[in-house]
Amino acid sequence: MEDTKKWQERVQQTARHTFDALALELFFRQARHNALYADYLQAIRCPWEKITTVDEIPFLPIQFFKTHRLMTGRWEPEAVYLSSGVGGAVSRHGVESESRYLQNAEKIFTQFFGALSDYHFLALLPSYLERKGSSLIVMLKYFMEKSQSPHAGFYLRNTEELIHKIESIKDRRKIMLWGVAYSLLDLAARKFDWSRCLILETGGMKGQRAEITRDELHHTLKQQFNVKNILSEYGMTELLSQAYSLGNGIFKNPPWMKIYIRDLADPFQKIAVGRGRVCVIDLANSHSCAFIETQDAGLLYEDGSFELLGRVENAEARGCNLMVQ
Numbered sequence: 001m002e003d004t005k006k007w008q009e010r011v012q013q014t015a016r017h018t019f020d021a022l023a024l025e026l027f028f029r030q031a032r033h034n035a036l037y038a039d040y041l042q043a044i045r046c047p048w049e050k051i052t053t054v055d056e057i058p059f060l061p062i063q064f065f066k067t068h069r070l071m072t073g074r075w076e077p078e079a080v081y082l083s084s085g086v087g088g089a090v091s092r093h094g095v096e097s098e099s100r101y102l103q104n105a106e107k108i109f110t111q112f113f114g115a116l117s118d119y120h121f122l123a124l125l126p127s128y129l130e131r132k133g134s135s136l137i138v139m140l141k142y143f144m145e146k147s148q149s150p151h152a153g154f155y156l157r158n159t160e161e162l163i164h165k166i167e168s169i170k171d172r173r174k175i176m177l178w179g180v181a182y183s184l185l186d187l188a189a190r191k192f193d194w195s196r197c198l199i200l201e202t203g204g205m206k207g208q209r210a211e212i213t214r215d216e217l218h219h220t221l222k223q224q225f226n227v228k229n230i231l232s233e234y235g236m237t238e239l240l241s242q243a244y245s246l247g248n249g250i251f252k253n254p255p256w257m258k259i260y261i262r263d264l265a266d267p268f269q270k271i272a273v274g275r276g277r278v279c280v281i282d283l284a285n286s287h288s289c290a291f292i293e294t295q296d297a298g299l300l301y302e303d304g305s306f307e308l309l310g311r312v313e314n315a316e317a318r319g320c321n322l323m324v325q
Contacts, residue, residue, distance in 0.1 A: 004096050004287050011283045012107060014255040020054045022256075023281050026290050027057050034072040036064060037289050044268075055270055059262070059279040059293035065091035065238045070288040082133030083237040091237045093135075096287040101135070101240055102142045104284050108254045109143070112244045113176075116146045120169060123154045124162060124179040124187065125202065135237055136202065140178060149173065159187055166194060174198060178233075181217055188224035200231040214249045214308070234308065238292055240284035243306075252305050256283040261300040264312055267293055275299050277312050 011022065030037050031048045037060055041048050046058050064070065066089045077094030079101075084090070095101050106116060113119075121144045128134040137154075144152035151169050155162040162177075169175055176198040179187070184201055199221060204211055218230040229247030243251040243259075253259060261276040263269035278298040282290050297309040 004100065007286045008100050008104065008284065011256045011286070012104075014283070019255070019258060019283075022283055023054045023057070023258075023290070024051070026283060026286055027051065027054075029286075030072050030289060030291070034070065034289060036060075036068045036070055037072075037291075040064070054281070057281075057291055058268070059260070059291045060289050061267075061293050062091070062236075062238055062295055065093055069094065070238075072287055072289070075287065079138070080133060081135040081138070081237045082131070084127060084131065084134075093237050093288060095240070098138070102139065104240055105139045105142070105242060106146065108242050108244075111254060112246070112252075116143050117148065118174055119143075119147055120149045120151045120173050120175045121147055122152065122162060122165065122175065122177045124159070124177065124183045125154065126156050126183055127180050128202075129154060129156055136235065139235075162187070163190075163192070166197065176200060178202060184221055185217070188221055191224050192226065194225045195227055197225065197227065198231055199225055199227055200233060202233050202235075211310075218249065236294070238288075238294075239280060239282045241282045249307050250301075250305050251307070257281065258304065259298070259300055259306045261298065262293065264297065271300070273300050273302050275309065278306070278308070 010017065014022065027048075031041055032038065040060055041058060044058060051057060069092070071094065075096050077096065079095050079098040081093045081095065082090045109116065121140060123140050125137065125140075128137050140154070151165060153165070166175060166177070175196060178200045179202065181201050181204050184199065201217065201221070214232075221230050222228070231247065232245035232249060232251065233242055234244070234251050235242035241254055241257040243253045243257065245251045258281045260279040260281065261271040261274060262279055263271055264276050267277060275297070278294045278296040280292050280294060282292070295312050297312050299307040299309060
């Protein structure tokens, strides 16, 4: 089999290949060499050898990451990332190479926002810092190190220090504050003129506050921080790639990641555009499983951008959901 490093290089040149061709190639590899995915395809009686289009590829339910070790081929994980597991079991995602995860994350970030060295990264992420194995914390530590900013850092609940830090930065670099929603709301109750900052929320209330819609969250944060837009990141333990929103909760993907929508009542029924359950093909996930049904509800647009609308009915809480309007 082609090794992961060479595959990653091909994936990041997706503009020179067709997404569908790469996805089908990876599907056949994982159908043969990922034991759990192979068992799942057999259990649903999928004649995978006869699949000819990406639309026919079945998505593995994300909850299998809580009970099984997802591996394509044989290798030992260099790192294992853990989900927040609010009120239940956690997902475990072993990655073959942490450096490739970080390089992939950097490439995605720069496509959306520019060079890491253009930013001071500050992070208000208590729910992530208070547990082990967060891929988001690993990613942001890397961003901070690569930025070489003297002001970068994490904040747990010491918000006074965070406020002082933001208001003391006087150079021309952009300030990007990453925060979990409930902590940003707590901070925003003070009201600031942080119009020079980029505020990026990473998800919902983590069981700390009642869930609200993303529109409500963003409206409050824009008013209280005096900013034009609230940015968002969509990532998860089980994926290697991230999607970003530059405002209004509309997310876009890197070229090697694509969102599909399936019927809320029937996960095997495709919906071309519109509302339904979110499924993801992340070609960077060549080492585990690239085809995942997330249990998130979403709205897919014709240009491939999407919105998140909370969790599908009866889905386990992940700590990151923002309720549907």
